[in-house]
Amino acid sequence: MASAEYRELLERVRELSTLEQVAGILTWDERTYMQPGSAPDRAKHNAAISGIMHERLASKEMGRLIRSLKKQELSADGAVILRAVERKWRIASSIPGDLVKEVSRTQSLATNAWVKARAESRFELLGPWLEKMIGLKLEVAEHAGYEDRPYDALLDEFEPYAKSRDIDAVFARLKHKLIPLAARILDEPGFDALVPKGKYPVAAQRGFVAGLITDMGFNMDRGRIDVSAHPFTSGACRDVRITVRYDEADPSYAVFPAMHEAGHALYEQGFPEKYYGTPLAEAVSMSIHESQSRLWENMVGRSRPFWSFYYPKFRQAFPAFKKMPAASFYRHVNAVRRSHIRTDADEVTYNLHIMLRYDVERALFDGELKVSEMPSYWNELFEKYLGIPVPDDARGCLQDIHWAAGSFGYFPTYALGNIYAAQLWDAAKRQVPDLDERIGAGDLNALLAWLRRNVHRHGKRYDASGLIKKATGEGLNEDHFIGYLKEKYGALYGISL
Amino acid sequence: MASAEYRELLERVRELSTLEQVAGILTWDERTYMQPGSAPDRAKHNAAISGIMHERLASKEMGRLIRSLKKQELSADGAVILRAVERKWRIASSIPGDLVKEVSRTQSLATNAWVKARAESRFELLGPWLEKMIGLKLEVAEHAGYEDRPYDALLDEFEPYAKSRDIDAVFARLKHKLIPLAARILDEPGFDALVPKGKYPVAAQRGFVAGLITDMGFNMDRGRIDVSAHPFTSGACRDVRITVRYDEADPSYAVFPAMHEAGHALYEQGFPEKYYGTPLAEAVSMSIHESQSRLWENMVGRSRPFWSFYYPKFRQAFPAFKKMPAASFYRHVNAVRRSHIRTDADEVTYNLHIMLRYDVERALFDGELKVSEMPSYWNELFEKYLGIPVPDDARGCLQDIHWAAGSFGYFPTYALGNIYAAQLWDAAKRQVPDLDERIGAGDLNALLAWLRRNVHRHGKRYDASGLIKKATGEGLNEDHFIGYLKEKYGALYGISL
Numbered sequence: 001m002a003s004a005e006y007r008e009l010l011e012r013v014r015e016l017s018t019l020e021q022v023a024g025i026l027t028w029d030e031r032t033y034m035q036p037g038s039a040p041d042r043a044k045h046n047a048a049i050s051g052i053m054h055e056r057l058a059s060k061e062m063g064r065l066i067r068s069l070k071k072q073e074l075s076a077d078g079a080v081i082l083r084a085v086e087r088k089w090r091i092a093s094s095i096p097g098d099l100v101k102e103v104s105r106t107q108s109l110a111t112n113a114w115v116k117a118r119a120e121s122r123f124e125l126l127g128p129w130l131e132k133m134i135g136l137k138l139e140v141a142e143h144a145g146y147e148d149r150p151y152d153a154l155l156d157e158f159e160p161y162a163k164s165r166d167i168d169a170v171f172a173r174l175k176h177k178l179i180p181l182a183a184r185i186l187d188e189p190g191f192d193a194l195v196p197k198g199k200y201p202v203a204a205q206r207g208f209v210a211g212l213i214t215d216m217g218f219n220m221d222r223g224r225i226d227v228s229a230h231p232f233t234s235g236a237c238r239d240v241r242i243t244v245r246y247d248e249a250d251p252s253y254a255v256f257p258a259m260h261e262a263g264h265a266l267y268e269q270g271f272p273e274k275y276y277g278t279p280l281a282e283a284v285s286m287s288i289h290e291s292q293s294r295l296w297e298n299m300v301g302r303s304r305p306f307w308s309f310y311y312p313k314f315r316q317a318f319p320a321f322k323k324m325p326a327a328s329f330y331r332h333v334n335a336v337r338r339s340h341i342r343t344d345a346d347e348v349t350y351n352l353h354i355m356l357r358y359d360v361e362r363a364l365f366d367g368e369l370k371v372s373e374m375p376s377y378w379n380e381l382f383e384k385y386l387g388i389p390v391p392d393d394a395r396g397c398l399q400d401i402h403w404a405a406g407s408f409g410y411f412p413t414y415a416l417g418n419i420y421a422a423q424l425w426d427a428a429k430r431q432v433p434d435l436d437e438r439i440g441a442g443d444l445n446a447l448l449a450w451l452r453r454n455v456h457r458h459g460k461r462y463d464a465s466g467l468i469k470k471a472t473g474e475g476l477n478e479d480h481f482i483g484y485l486k487e488k489y490g491a492l493y494g495i496s497l
Numbered sequence: 498m499a500s501a502e503y504r505e506l507l508e509r510v511r512e513l514s515t516l517e518q519v520a521g522i523l524t525w526d527e528r529t530y531m532q533p534g535s536a537p538d539r540a541k542h543n544a545a546i547s548g549i550m551h552e553r554l555a556s557k558e559m560g561r562l563i564r565s566l567k568k569q570e571l572s573a574d575g576a577v578i579l580r581a582v583e584r585k586w587r588i589a590s591s592i593p594g595d596l597v598k599e600v601s602r603t604q605s606l607a608t609n610a611w612v613k614a615r616a617e618s619r620f621e622l623l624g625p626w627l628e629k630m631i632g633l634k635l636e637v638a639e640h641a642g643y644e645d646r647p648y649d650a651l652l653d654e655f656e657p658y659a660k661s662r663d664i665d666a667v668f669a670r671l672k673h674k675l676i677p678l679a680a681r682i683l684d685e686p687g688f689d690a691l692v693p694k695g696k697y698p699v700a701a702q703r704g705f706v707a708g709l710i711t712d713m714g715f716n717m718d719r720g721r722i723d724v725s726a727h728p729f730t731s732g733a734c735r736d737v738r739i740t741v742r743y744d745e746a747d748p749s750y751a752v753f754p755a756m757h758e759a760g761h762a763l764y765e766q767g768f769p770e771k772y773y774g775t776p777l778a779e780a781v782s783m784s785i786h787e788s789q790s791r792l793w794e795n796m797v798g799r800s801r802p803f804w805s806f807y808y809p810k811f812r813q814a815f816p817a818f819k820k821m822p823a824a825s826f827y828r829h830v831n832a833v834r835r836s837h838i839r840t841d842a843d844e845v846t847y848n849l850h851i852m853l854r855y856d857v858e859r860a861l862f863d864g865e866l867k868v869s870e871m872p873s874y875w876n877e878l879f880e881k882y883l884g885i886p887v888p889d890d891a892r893g894c895l896q897d898i899h900w901a902a903g904s905f906g907y908f909p910t911y912a913l914g915n916i917y918a919a920q921l922w923d924a925a926k927r928q929v930p931d932l933d934e935r936i937g938a939g940d941l942n943a944l945l946a947w948l949r950r951n952v953h954r955h956g957k958r959y960d961a962s963g964l965i966k967k968a969t970g971e972g973l974n975e976d977h978f979i980g981y982l983k984e985k986y987g988a989l990y991g992i993s994l
Contacts, residue, residue: 036735239535
């Protein structure tokens with residue numbers, strides 16, 4: 001029987017979760033329906049909600065409860081919840097309120113500066129803000145604490161319990177294998193897979209992707225699909241809301257962001273009912289979240305079995321595609337190109353974009369790189385990894401909002417997500433031997449059931465590394481990702497990789 | 498120079514306002530885009546936000562600040578803010594938390610029961626819940642305090658400082674004049690003003706009403722217009738969001754809810770910039786709010802000058818209306834009918850529906866009427882006021898959600914709003930002698946400017962009665978409303994009223 005203190009902790013945890021859900025709805029609204037003139041008011045709403053959450057999380061009562069419960073015998077569930085709450089409480093109560101506010105204020109000003117800097121491709125407009133932000137984030141790291149490097153404290157915010165020394169090792173191996181592999185693929189002649197010319201109405205595209213994500217298992221009775229400039233997933237508990245962007249000249253364009261965001265959404269909607277409102281119904285980390293989105297987007301959505309079932313449906317929705325053979329369409333959705341912009345990158349080159357960013361931010365926080373040297377360091381690495389020069393900073397180190405927003409330590413989770421996705425995909429195929437056939441027959445539920453059982457139902461019970469070991473039998477291993485690329489692109493180009 | 502305590506009060510007031518704005522966005526979302534399956538989660542969000550608001554409003558610190566500031570010399574603005582906050586604080590801190598929760602729980606259960614009772618027209622399904630709710634509300638009234646009757650404490654929630662004895666007097670006079678006047682109009686033969694048959698696309702209707710409310714002065718850069726089953730206005734500060742409902746068979750249908758809700762919205766968007774977040778940027782009361790919506794909907798939107806400008810535009814948007822002469826259209830939008838449903842009622846009979854509800858709820862709270870006798874009392878009054886029998890309780894005392902939701906004391910504010918609207922309209926016409934001509938020339942700004950100056954800019958500086966005296970030179974007076982009806986409908990029917 002749970003103690004009164006444990007019940008009080010649960011009540012506080014649930015209230016914090018509820019406030020986080022409210023913030024999720026506000027974020028969704030801000031990026032979909034809120035009119036631009038209301039942005040200053042919305043900033044106040046966000047500040048009020050996060051201020052109240054911080055006040056309640058870092059409160060003395062919370063500290064008292066946590067210290068007392070640590071001495072008590074808790075159930076397995078209780079121990080998971082306590083560990084997750086203690087982690088958040090420790091971080092929240094270690095960082096002074098004034099520093100939190102200063103970071104938040106600097107984020108607003110720096111992202112404004114970034115918008116202008118990127119538009120005009122002038123790094124000097126952003127540089128001083130990045131210096132300030134890095135200084136503040138180093139302070140945050142000192143308060144939060146770390147073992148090896150200040151950077152680890154920042155990484156920990158997005159990827160709990162991860163260490164940069166482990167990421168260094170896996171990225172070094174991945175880089176070593178991926179740079180020549182990508183170069184080999186990129187050196188092959190490209191395909192001329194032209195999309196039939198036409199204007200494909202958004203309503204028909206929305207119908208197709210809504211049907212598809214419903215087939216995936218997305219619960220449309222609770223969640224939504226809308227439009228925004230940059231696709232994202234937000235919401236509250238099982239009220240998960242995803243957004244996509246449509247290209248009226250190419251209806252295949254929206255399919256991949258839709259499957260990506262639906263992959264995130266299936267995770268959020270897939271925790272055990274009774275745990276919602278607690279860390280047992282929360283994602284492990286950003287990398288595990290990303291493994292879910294990338295698995296559906298790439299391993300499923302860009303596969304032959306998937307399109308063998310869905311291309312006929314796609315052609316029904318967009319009859320002009322009857323002119324485009326299935327093989328050409330498959331090549332079209334798997335085109336590999338040298339490109340400057342991360343968000344446009346294909347699955348072969350994407351991790352190179354990420355590892356470059358990781359190298360840059362690690363060097364900045366280790367004091368090995370000055371902010372003023374960042375553009376030239378970026379450009380040098382870019383040519384080394386991708387094989388083409390960077391034409392300007394707008395298409396170089398100014399392209400992403402993350403650093404201006406103070407999100408150092410976020411980028412590596414994208415690549416970790418890709419690696420984990422390949423590991424999970426291999427494990428699922430081993431355990432469900434006819435998985436490809438099922439997907440080819442339009443049955444996406446076999447994969448979802450496997451993910452529910454091996455990933456979703458655990459919530460935060462394990463950390464990322466523990467979860468992957470349990471689900472796949474081994475820890476972080478880039479070989480599955482490399483093997484996946486070799487097999488797929490070898491077959492596609494008819495070359496041996 | 499403001500004292501530190503006053504600054505602290507302002508900070509607390511602004512935080513409460515911010516939370517109320519967040520609740521406004523959640524309400525809007527709930528009634529527009531949220532999927533039905535997420536209703537239970539949303540109930541938790543609402544409970545968390547209102548719980549935090551109550552905790553902060555009824556806190557000891559708030560009481561301490563208020564008591565201390567009452568002894569200090571404040572600016573005129575400061576005195577208004579203090580009075581408004583003290584009022585809310587006194588009510589919040591006088592009602593026990595358990596009672597608040599019990600009312601809230603009963604509201605949910607009673608409104609569920611009401612949905613079923615109305616659908617099946619079975620009063621006995623709702624009766625016991627109404628009895629329970631009335632009991633709880635009587636308890637609330639005892640805690641909140643009142644001068645004459647418990648009912649006044651409930652009325653005060655929607656119409657601060659109003660007393661039922663004043664409403665009794667004005668409703669008695671209004672009833673005495675309106676019942677025979679309405680009967681006289683209703684006895685005239687109706688008009689056969691047939692709307693041209695066709696399917697009028699929602700997109701075109703939306704375009705027309707969006708243009709119209711922009712002409713009225715609605716700030717679309719901050720607010721929105723969407724669709725919901727029951728039109729409403731919600732939002733956050735100047736991010737005011739209105740909804741309408743479209744009838745694809747009659748594009749004039751949406752014009753009136755749009756103008757009604759835009760009338761509410763212009764009030765919310767029209768407070769002085771610097772006061773947002775304080776009671777000086779809040780509506781006086783529900784009746785004053787309703788005066789704004791009804792003035793735009795009826796005095797402007799159902800007037801000849803308005804349509805002399807807008808009917809040509811309306812016909813451009815819906816060319817089939819070229820078959821319908823302007824005079825027929827004007828009669829169509831001013832049709833007066835005996836009807837059972839309040840929300841369908843025209844401006845002549847509407848107040849009779851309201852006064853009936855007021856009579857019923859007053860009798861319930863004065864202990865003169867048992868809940869079980871309510872249907873027969875309703876039916877008896879209905880035939881007396883409207884001249885037709887009530888066919889069943891679904892179209893009788895079960896039609897509105899208000900009582901099941903515990904909103905006793907809300908109904909009279911609708912009729913007060915209509916009376917105030919007519920008073921403001923007369924005052925505006927006196928002070929802007931060419932107002933009709935301006936509206937006929939498509940200039941809606943003259944009226945808005947008058948309302949900004951005489952109503953909006955004051956926020957909660959005066960109570961309803963004080964504001965109306967200041968704006969019109971006299972207190973609540975139903976004669977303006979009666980005079981407005983006589984003049985308009987006398988001319989329309991060519992009879993002397």
